[in-house]
Amino acid sequence: MSYEVLARRWRPQTFEEVTGQTHVTTTLGNGLRTGKLSHAILLAGPRGVGKTSIARILARSLNCDEGPTLKPCGRCxxxxxIANSTSLDVQEIDAASHTGVDNVRELRDSIRYVAAPGKHRIFIIDEVHMLSQAAFNALLKTLEEPPPRSLFIFATTDPQKIPVTVLSRMQRFDLKRLGSAELLARLRQITSSEGIELPESVLRGIIREVEGSLRDALTLLDRLVSGFGSSITEEAANTVLELVDRRILLDVLDPVLAQDPAAALSAIRRALEKGIAPTRLAADLLEEVRHHVIASIVDEPGELIQLGQEEVTEIARRARKHDVETFQRLFRVLLNRSQELGLASRPDHALELAVVRLATLPSSEALSSLIARLEALESGGSPAPEGGGSGARGSPRAGGGRPRPATGFRGSAGPQSPSPRRSETSKPPGAGAAPSPRRDPAREARLRAEAKSHPLVREVMDVLDAEIHEIRTYAPAPGAPTADGDPS
Ligand SMILES: Nc1ncnc2c1ncn2[C@@H]1O[C@H](COP(=O)(O)OP(=O)(O)O)[C@@H](O)[C@H]1O
Ligand SMILES: [Mg+2]
Ligand SMILES: [Zn+2]
Incomplete structure (x- = not known):
């Protein structure tokens, strides 16, 4: 006998066996019990979260010899x-391959056949958003005058593509992505019943991959079983699934936050030596930084972060030591750099330098101080002394009683930590002297050159670059090809 994939073998057979989605199963169960089920039901939600399963359970619950029942017997x-898809009363249609109006006409014709005594005619239409406009119109008529003892169950990943006229005839249920706790519980249950031995960290790694889809999780598990049998080590799993151990990511992130470029560099080197693709590492680092952004602004991130509760608590604890701006800037610069990784001839080297860059980003305080000094220069006054801008214009946290090192950034403009590459003597002679009423072009040029090579200015340019890059990437492209003038 051929191997039956886990997703099929573990298709829930009763509402009770459905993981999560209780908001859907409870209401449907009540409708079954009271006999007040709507005759057209829409199950909307991402793939692999239980739409088809729930539709089939509903069909069996209604048509079971013992039905309507919350626990279809599975034997009648x-x-x-219904389980074998041979029931004459229950018809499953994949709208993706039956998009035309003819298909819906056919369906309407077949609806006329009355169900067996005591049974319902049940139509399960999957991916219903794929129907054509004409097909929807034909369907609408049926929904307006449904034959007695008929039930339409529609499933879709794309409810917004369904015309409002049709939508308004259905009772809609939105299935959600499964939470990490729900996925973990179900995966634990399945692996232990199947006698599959593997560390829980592997299950968590799978969960991070699947964006709340139980089917995807089971498919990944299938891949592991077919590769390693029923005893799976973490290392083996990580290679097959190309998962990156979160510890590796934190090993990189920690020295970045501590502004220790040497340690960050060796951490990323170690990760690369494990054979993880640079693009994959960069993507996972981005996700890790995103976790920290969210944990530092939301008290209970819940489903926003697909990790175990302990891990979320741990992230929140680490995130609190830094301000949210810090993580946002890490995210922007990393995003910018990682988009270029694919173009680099040596993506591993590009990633190393990106990480070094992250570990040397100046603090938000240092940037505000720089801006204050630039403004002072611009207004013709003498530049404010280094580090002097963190007063009124400083970040809201500066002077708020929290010691600056709490951000983890040394801030190369701070008076207590002069730039490692530039000594105080590299200041133009005269900087800080009384403003001269006459313009001195030579001095201005010198100042400008000086400013350009200042590490903080380069940093501002980097951040601006990243912003511009983001805007270019995500803003709608200017529609007309004539944006730069008429080509003709
Ligand atoms: N909520 C759930 N509870 C239990 N198993 C589920 C759930 N969602 C998905 N699965 C698993 O994934 C498989 C596919 O689910 P399915 O109901 O076909 O998802 P969908 O129709 O939403 O894409 C099921 O056979 C089952 O093994
Ligand atoms: Mg489905
Ligand atoms: Zn039955």
Whole structure:
């Protein structure tokens, strides 16, 4: 006998067995019990979260010899036929391959056949958003005058593509992505029943990959089982699934936050030596930084972060030591750099330098101080002394009683930590002297050159570059090809 994939073998057979989605199963269960089920039901939600399963359970619950029941017996001819897709009363249609109006006409014709005594005619239409406009119109008529003892169950990943006229005829249920706790519980149950031995960290790694889809999780598990049998080590799993151990990511992130470029460099080197693709590492680092951004602004990130509760608590604890701006800037610069990784001839080297860059980003305080000094220069006054801008214009946290090192950034403009590459003597002679009423072009040029090579200015340019890059990437492209003038 051929191997039956886990997703199929573990398709839930009763509402009770459905993981999560209780907001859907409870209401449907009540409708079944009271006999007040809507005759057209829409199950909307991402893939692999239980739409088809719930539709089939509903069909069996309604048509089971013992039905309507919350616990279809699974043995009567009706239950067995529905499971084998041979029931004459229950028809499953994949709209993706039956988009035309003819298909819906056919369907309407077949609806006329009355169900067996005591049974319902049930139509399960999957990916219903794929129907054509004409098909929807034909469907609408049926929904307006549904034959007695008929039930339409529609499933879709794309409810916004369904015309409002049709939508308004259905009772809609939105299935959610499964939470990490729900996924973990179900995966634990399945692996232990199947006798699959693997560390929980592997299950968590799978969960991070699947964006709340249980089917995807089971598919990944299938891949591991077919590769390693029923005993799976973390290392083996990580290679097959190309998962990156979160510890590796934190090993990189920690020295970055501590502004220790040498340690950050060796951490990223170690990660690369494990054979993880640079683009993959960069993407996972981005996700890790995103976790920290979220944890530092939301008290209970819940489903926003697909990790175990302990891990979320740990992230929140680490995130609190820094301000949210710090993580946002890390994210922007890393995003900018990682988009270029694919173009680099040596992506590993590009990633190393990106990480070094992250570990040497100056603090938000240092940037505000720089801006204050530039403004002073511009207004013709003498530049404010280094580090002197963190007063009124400083970040809201500066002077707020929290010691600056709490951000983890040394801030190369701070008076207590002069730039490592530039000594105080590299200041133009005269800087800080009384403003001269006459313009001195030579001095201005010198100042400008000086400013350009200042590490903070380069940093501002980097951040601006990243912003511009983001805007270019995500803003709608200017529509007309004539944006730069008429080509003709
Ligand atoms: N909520 C859930 N509870 C239990 N198993 C689920 C759930 N969602 C998905 N699965 C698993 O994934 C498989 C596919 O689910 P399915 O209901 O076909 O998802 P969808 O129709 O939303 O894409 C099921 O056979 C089952 O093994
Ligand atoms: Mg489905
Ligand atoms: Zn039955």
């Amino acid at each position: 001819s009706s239950c067995v036929e």
